[in-house]
Amino acid sequence: MIKAKKNLGIVLFPAFDWAISETHPEREERLLYTKDQLFEEGIGDIEGIKFFNPLVAKKEDVERVHFCVPNVGDRVTKSHLVSVGGAIRAAEAVSMGEVDKAFALIRPPGHHAHKMVYGDRGFCIVNMEAIMIEHMRKSNPGLKVAIIDSDCHHGDGTQDIYWNDKNILFISFHQDGRTLYPGTGSINELGGPSAYGYNLNIPLPPGTGDEGFLHVLDNVILPVLDEYKPDIIINSAGQDNHYSDPLTNMNFTARGYATLNERLNPDIAVLEGGYSIEGALPYINLGIILAMAGIDYSNVAEPDLYTQNLKQSPEITSYIEEVSKVVYNKWKNRHKLRKDMYEGKNYLEKDAQIYYDTDGIMDRQKQGFHICDKCAGLNTIESKSSSGFYVFAISIPIGSCKKCLDKGYKMYKEASLNKFTNVYLQDRVNDRYLKEGKIGGLYRV
Amino acid sequence: MLIGLDVGGTNIDAIIIRDGKIINKVKSPLYGKELLDSILDTLDRLLEGYEKSQIKRVNLSTTICTNAIVKNEISSVGMLIQSGPGLPTKGLSCGNANHFLAGSIDHRGRVTEDLDADEISQAIKEFKDKKIDHCAVVTKFSTRNPKVEIKIKDMLDEHFDFITTGHSISGKLNFPRRVYTSYLNSAVYSTFKDFADKIEESFARQGINAPIYILKADGGTMDLNSARQKPVESILSGPAASFMGMEALLPIDGDSIFLDIGGTTTDIFFLVNGSPLFEEEGIKIDRYKTLVRSIYSVSIGLGGDSRIKIEDGKLEIGPDKEARPYCQGGENPTPTDAMLALGLMEDGDWERARYIMDDMGRRLNKSGDDMANLILDTMGDIIKDKIDSLLEEINSKPVYTVKEVLYSKKVRPEYINIIGGPAKSLAAVLERKLGLTCNFPRNYHIANAVGAGLAKATLDITLMADTEQGFITIPELNIHENIKGEYSLQMAKEQAVSLLVNHINLLDNELRITEKDIEITEESSFNMVDGFYTRGQNIRVEAQVKPGLIHTLRSE
Ligand SMILES: [Zn+2]
Numbered sequence A: 001m002i003k004a005k006k007n008l009g010i011v012l013f014p015a016f017d018w019a020i021s022e023t024h025p026e027r028e029e030r031l032l033y034t035k036d037q038l039f040e041e042g043i044g045d046i047e048g049i050k051f052f053n054p055l056v057a058k059k060e061d062v063e064r065v066h067f068c069v070p071n072v073g074d075r076v077t078k079s080h081l082v083s084v085g086g087a088i089r090a091a092e093a094v095s096m097g098e099v100d101k102a103f104a105l106i107r108p109p110g111h112h113a114h115k116m117v118y119g120d121r122g123f124c125i126v127n128m129e130a131i132m133i134e135h136m137r138k139s140n141p142g143l144k145v146a147i148i149d150s151d152c153h154h155g156d157g158t159q160d161i162y163w164n165d166k167n168i169l170f171i172s173f174h175q176d177g178r179t180l181y182p183g184t185g186s187i188n189e190l191g192g193p194s195a196y197g198y199n200l201n202i203p204l205p206p207g208t209g210d211e212g213f214l215h216v217l218d219n220v221i222l223p224v225l226d227e228y229k230p231d232i233i234i235n236s237a238g239q240d241n242h243y244s245d246p247l248t249n250m251n252f253t254a255r256g257y258a259t260l261n262e263r264l265n266p267d268i269a270v271l272e273g274g275y276s277i278e279g280a281l282p283y284i285n286l287g288i289i290l291a292m293a294g295i296d297y298s299n300v301a302e303p304d305l306y307t308q309n310l311k312q313s314p315e316i317t318s319y320i321e322e323v324s325k326v327v328y329n330k331w332k333n334r335h336k337l338r339k340d341m342y343e344g345k346n347y348l349e350k351d352a353q354i355y356y357d358t359d360g361i362m363d364r365q366k367q368g369f370h371i372c373d374k375c376a377g378l379n380t381i382e383s384k385s386s387s388g389f390y391v392f393a394i395s396i397p398i399g400s401c402k403k404c405l406d407k408g409y410k411m412y413k414e415a416s417l418n419k420f421t422n423v424y425l426q427d428r429v430n431d432r433y434l435k436e437g438k439i440g441g442l443y444r445v
Numbered sequence B: 001m002l003i004g005l006d007v008g009g010t011n012i013d014a015i016i017i018r019d020g021k022i023i024n025k026v027k028s029p030l031y032g033k034e035l036l037d038s039i040l041d042t043l044d045r046l047l048e049g050y051e052k053s054q055i056k057r058v059n060l061s062t063t064i065c066t067n068a069i070v071k072n073e074i075s076s077v078g079m080l081i082q083s084g085p086g087l088p089t090k091g092l093s094c095g096n097a098n099h100f101l102a103g104s105i106d107h108r109g110r111v112t113e114d115l116d117a118d119e120i121s122q123a124i125k126e127f128k129d130k131k132i133d134h135c136a137v138v139t140k141f142s143t144r145n146p147k148v149e150i151k152i153k154d155m156l157d158e159h160f161d162f163i164t165t166g167h168s169i170s171g172k173l174n175f176p177r178r179v180y181t182s183y184l185n186s187a188v189y190s191t192f193k194d195f196a197d198k199i200e201e202s203f204a205r206q207g208i209n210a211p212i213y214i215l216k217a218d219g220g221t222m223d224l225n226s227a228r229q230k231p232v233e234s235i236l237s238g239p240a241a242s243f244m245g246m247e248a249l250l251p252i253d254g255d256s257i258f259l260d261i262g263g264t265t266t267d268i269f270f271l272v273n274g275s276p277l278f279e280e281e282g283i284k285i286d287r288y289k290t291l292v293r294s295i296y297s298v299s300i301g302l303g304g305d306s307r308i309k310i311e312d313g314k315l316e317i318g319p320d321k322e323a324r325p326y327c328q329g330g331e332n333p334t335p336t337d338a339m340l341a342l343g344l345m346e347d348g349d350w351e352r353a354r355y356i357m358d359d360m361g362r363r364l365n366k367s368g369d370d371m372a373n374l375i376l377d378t379m380g381d382i383i384k385d386k387i388d389s390l391l392e393e394i395n396s397k398p399v400y401t402v403k404e405v406l407y408s409k410k411v412r413p414e415y416i417n418i419i420g421g422p423a424k425s426l427a428a429v430l431e432r433k434l435g436l437t438c439n440f441p442r443n444y445h446i447a448n449a450v451g452a453g454l455a456k457a458t459l460d461i462t463l464m465a466d467t468e469q470g471f472i473t474i475p476e477l478n479i480h481e482n483i484k485g486e487y488s489l490q491m492a493k494e495q496a497v498s499l500l501v502n503h504i505n506l507l508d509n510e511l512r513i514t515e516k517d518i519e520i521t522e523e524s525s526f527n528m529v530d531g532f533y534t535r536g537q538n539i540r541v542e543a544q545v546k547p548g549l550i551h552t553l554r555s556e
């Protein structure tokens, strides 16, 4: 009988009754073969592996992270609340000591969902990891978390949410944004004034294989984690770096994914993208589960693995070595770089354009960062969407000082509904969420 | 006339049922003799004075295979295992020789790497050298494509007495369990075959020409020939016999709890909408988790003969037991003494029971009556705590759809049925503790034989159709064939139902199974998409002939 070295909880929620549309990659069939593979392997009989059901997330769980316009009920379906409830259950299983580690095999995914939510982008509406983390931080506000986004697409939503929060280290490696959706994720996107250097991107060239991914892990991610010393490591576990993924151009293998998880040793993994549902997902998910549970995964292999040419070219290898060096140096010099950028300033603005590919909405944002010497400072978003909303939203981060807290409420009170259609206040100090404005054509104050 | 016979741990119970009434019953102790001789002796006693030609059927619940496995009195088995990529193979070895074969099948049943015939020839030679006559052949995903297993079996057939193929054992996905179950099936084949041959022989000698059926752990029966091919299905059928007996003797509508409280243990069962709850995958025997379908039952070490201890002023009951209650000549107090002392039972020396309760009560500054009541109360608490935790487990069984997360039905028992010696004495306590009505039958002590006697055939099947590849597979019925023309979920369900009805009626035409006896337990259909085009449907249906009774005996 096989025994897990580390107790692993699995939330397997394939949402067999939910799809974006009938033939969309994010459809009912996506985790069907993964479930078959896990059942045939008898994963549930392994001593130390336990399955959990998702719970249903609440409105407040979403409001802790997002400004849903006009409100949570209009933007977020029950399916999303169950999927994110799966991530929350996984985190609870770990924090309550039911298991050592947990893997939330849930869909739909969430890492393209930004703080402001008008609709579906990149198959995501709400951010699974962020809602899960904020649920944990509710009872443990000092928690230090590292998110490693191993999806092939840049985790632009997670980056946006944690842009100015240095208690959440975000590292994303992905296919270079110049060659793939969503286009962002360059090495120069390093974070806001309170968290500069705590947002790291490692863009990789098409054709990167096991060797390249593991190089980035060993030479950037693990050294940074060693220095950052997070309380919890989360793998935002997209599986579209696989050589057979139809949407991307990388050469990662199931065993490569397993090795990555063995070395990264995450406390929680949350499934993100990955659309090679027959040829990759069953094997990657099996590999991740075995690696997390400390079980030998050397026998995990895709049926066509040995017919593929996955060797990475020397040019790619040296490019990756170079990028890794540059990013690691940015981390090393983050305090100095921050000083150069922000010293003497008390307010900063950043423009952003966010396109909702699935729903065809364009959002033009002016993000404001108020710099405070006592706390992380207020953040604001002024956002104009092509769907007809003009929003002003204020975030008072966890641990804000009294002055910033009062200032946040004052800004909320003064924001005029003559100018904006909707105004939001996210008060993380008191876990309070206020909003006023237009709902479906009607004004309610 | 129907004969029901249940072999338990210490006794054999046998009954004759005629026209819905129990007309004779016999209990005989099980020691010293061979199991087969004990069974035949019991039947002789049972049938004395009855016309043997009147017997229409004989249902047997036997421990022959269970004992063989637990005592390790089984045949040598040669294993041929094709495990393909995935988990390490080290946990899979069982039996006396294991050959891990090259080749693989994927989750959709496609052969992704071929078999190496030389490996089979080597295995045959090695097994022969080791004087192995029984084999089992199991490939990963054989339930999706049994052809490789069949091909290997064909190569082995002329060399060995008996070969189990994994797909014929169960259509469920769980490769390790399929390996162990196939192994056990081949390991008990000879033991069961000898038993079945001798039973048939001696029945024939005595002029009994009725068909013989064997009880399974799922509460159903199988005919003797099917049992010879799948003897592993006969293991651990004892709790199922009691369960079916309870069903014959008591009402079972809605959600309920069923308790079988004996001398040593209390078995806990649940009914949902009047149907038994099953083990999620299969029953565990010895160190093997199997795919043998079984009624869900959990046994706790608590009964009339349990040992009672006082630790730090707190009462502890079980899981150990006394040889016999104090009132029946034992050395220490037991729950039976408490029941007798309170006048809730008759068997035993009332004076002794009173004495030992008074004696124990003094240690806790209680009267003998209070002591006895505290014992019953504590038993009630133990049972209630266990039921609560089991229900929590049952109600968190995995779900895979949004609909199920939001709306799935929770099991909420509305009443309790109890059988067994202490049943009557504990009913009032349990009613109070659980806040539910308790029912108990008069004839509780032969419930197991009643259950064995009245059980009907069961069968469950797993159908999968892949319309892109154009095949349909039902491993339990050895069906793996091409789909002709259109195929849909609706057609799959209809096919499953009619196959089950025909199959059972062919084996046991007395039962006259109809579509109403069939339950679809799972159904799903997935669009398989390539790019933006639907290339077919992946259809899955699970269906069962529900365990049922030839008739009930509610008047008992
Ligand atoms: Zn992706």
Ligand SMILES: [Zn+2]
Pocket (backbone or CB within 6 Å): A372, A373, A374, A375, A376, A377, A400, A401, A402, A403, A404, A405
């Ligand atoms: Zn401040």
